[in-house]
Amino acid sequence: MTSKTQPWEVKRFLELFTADPEFREKAVQSPNNIISRYGIQLVPSEIQDLWQESQSRLFDRRTDTSINYTNWCTKRRQNAYHWLQKLDTDLPSSFRHWRNRQANRYAGQAADGFARRKRLLPFAIELSEGCSIGCQYCGLSAPKLKSVARYERNNNGTIFNSIIQSLKNYIGEAGATGFLYWATDPFDNPDYEKYIQSFNREFGIPPQTTTAAWVKNIDRTRQFIELRETMGGTWDRLSINSLKELHIIMQEFSAIELKDIDLVLQNPESLKTKSCAGRAKDLSINTQLGSIACVSGFLINLSQRNIKLISPCIDFERWPQGYAVYAETELDDPIKQIQEFFEHCEKTIFNESLDIEKILSLREEIYITNHEGQLNLKTQYANIIVKDKIEKEIVSRINGTLSVSEIVSEISKTNEINPGLVLHAANTLYEKGIFEKLPNPPLLQYA
Ligand code: SF4
Known part of the structure; x- marks a missing residue:
């Protein structure tokens, strides 16, 4: 038995169901009317087992359509696992062991820690300083946008290329899991597309992109999606901060155009849970104990010319952004100093074995x-x-x-x-x- 319903149609239905309370209500009362309003090509009863509310499944029956959809999702994830698995083989031994120890630490400290043990990425490069969006839920409490590293100015393009070559030399092919934003929005930089093409040339796939600024210029977003289709790699993500944005994206892009784009449903009406780091901890919403910091490794800012070694944590008193900084330095001469920074981390932080003079004590929460x-x-x-x-x-x-x-x-x-x-x-x-x-x-x- 096969299903004729395309998985991206199911994806669209589930996105609307998760993010829009009116859609949720109508999907239960008169599903055929609501899907025809959004032009979704499926039979709602065929995917009832996928509808979720408050994290609990409403229906137990599996249908061909829902099995087809979950298989499609699994296949997409397998592509990402292919690259994530390289983190277990490619990284230098001492860096790999340090990352494992931090992942094991975080697994005991945060609600999402165990699930994220194998998904902490080795580096992020910020292409601006600050962020123009100012989301209330920002887990990294991004400050206002101050500067942007344009590709053709201040030797930025050349320095960026040298930095990613150094990262590839040190991290290996697993560096393809790195990405080009942090407490920044990629689309704040008008040259973001140039940077991802450089990254693609070095690593063979483009970096994963998440942007909340897609709504500022729909033409650019459309061209970006077209560019990404020429490159392969894993899926990208567009953040949805309001119901208005949800409806704009549904109008502007068809289900098939967004088949490789996940919507990050951050609007207040969404059923998605947020982590309680940064500004999100001040919101009166359903949050879980955890950090949104997904790098255990190097955080580089091209605009500010600095590099840090970071790892996620939930000690928000001392590290309110949800990640601790183990070392940092300015990059006046980035090509030379980035190598020196790797060596410094190897010698002083990544120690593969216990220092025999170390006084042993367990983590406080154990x-x-x-x-x-x-x-x-x-x-x-x-x-x-x-x-x-x-x-x-x-x-x-x-x-x-x-x-x-x-x-x-x-x-x-x-x-x-x-x-x-x-x-x-x-x-x-x-x-x-x-x-x-x-x-x-x-x-x-x-x-
Ligand atoms: S969540 Fe992302 S887009 Fe929103 S303020 Fe923070 S860095 Fe900017």
Whole structure:
């Protein structure tokens, strides 16, 4: 059995159902009327099992149309996984281990942490300073737009090309998962399309794009979509900040034109949950404990000429934007200094093994329970089970005063075990991210 309904028609139905309360109501009362108003080509009863409200499925029955749609979605995701998997193989060992430890840390701290463990990206490059949109929910609290790095000015194009070459040399093909915005909107830069073409030449696919500024110039958005169709890569995203924008996009673009564009349904009426970082934590909306920061790696600003090493966190007191900065430097001579920054991170931050002089203490939110001979290192969102005898000995001695070497020596003497085995067990625990503490923010400078 096959379904004649095209998956992008289902996609359009579900977007409207999720974002527009009137559509939701009418879809239940008189579905045929509402889909003909929007020109959606499907039979609503064929996808009833996909309608969702308040995260719970209304119908259990699977139909050919809905199976066809979910298969289509899975195929799209597989393309993205292909590139994400390279993060497990291409990255230099020490950077990869550091990212794993941070991902394990975040998995125990945030509601979305486990789901995002394998989806934290290695770099982002901002092509402007600040953002012209000013979304109330901005998880990164982007300040107002101050400057834009035009491709042809200040040697920006040449420097950008050198930066992405350096990133490719260091990160490998997995660098294709990097992207060109952060607390910025890509379309604030009139030359964004030139930058993605440079990126495409270097990595073989363009970077993923998310923009809320698509509505400012529909012609540009249309040309951008056409350009992207020539390049391949994964899907792009247009943010929808109001019902008005939702209706504009439905009028301006057909379902098939947006088949490779996801709509990020951020309008207040949408059923989508937001993370509580940045400005979103001040909104009286349904949020979950988490950060929107999706980079565990390098954040570069071409306009400000600086680079940071960052990783997501939920310590909003110390890091209100939802990511901690582990190191940063100005890039007066970007081509030379970016390489030096990688080396600095390798030497001082990415340490693959525990420093034996390190005083061991667990992350603050971890508490320990003992169950049938195994230790459970628990947080609100994770449970790390420790069964190995030596690892249990180590955990039971961690008290915030003993160093790694002191613990290793004590256990090896008491139990007559080779110290190398104890150190190996300590490093196994280290990999789980249980010792990962966030850096302190820089002290405010007073003039
Ligand atoms: S969410 Fe994106 S578009 Fe909106 S203010 Fe923040 S950076 Fe700008």
